[in-house]
Amino acid sequence: MNTQGPWELVFGKNGKEEEFVVYAPDDGTICRGDDEMVGFRDNARLIAAAPELLEALEACSEGLECVANTEGQSGCNHCIARTALAKAKGEVLNK
Numbered sequence: 001m002n003t004q005g006p007w008e009l010v011f012g013k014n015g016k017e018e019e020f021v022v023y024a025p026d027d028g029t030i031c032r033g034d035d036e037m038v039g040f041r042d043n044a045r046l047i048a049a050a051p052e053l054l055e056a057l058e059a060c061s062e063g064l065e066c067v068a069n070t071e072g073q074s075g076c077n078h079c080i081a082r083t084a085l086a087k088a089k090g091e092v093l094n095k
């Protein structure tokens with residue numbers, strides 16, 4: 001299970017603008033990176049938002065039912081959400 005959010009994103013700690021750290025609520029470090037990372041500012045924001053995104057997707061997908069003829073078919077919001085949640089949780093989907 002992932003560390004409880006919200007996670008805090010801090011750019012420029014110790015005066016180094018090209019670095020970031022993502023902190024857990026208890027000040028534990030989730031990850032750190034720098035401008036060697038592709039799209040580092042945007043991707044750092046995405047990483048830091050992960051707990052809220054996970055919670056939001058779980059809430060939004062509640063009650064959704066598969067509308068595809070075949071489970072796992074692209075274009076079905078239920079299956080898109082289910083696939084993303086499985087990826088986030090390290091689960092393997094049985095199709």
Ligand SMILES: [Zn+2]
Nearest residue numbers: 066067076079
């Ligand atoms: Zn579906």
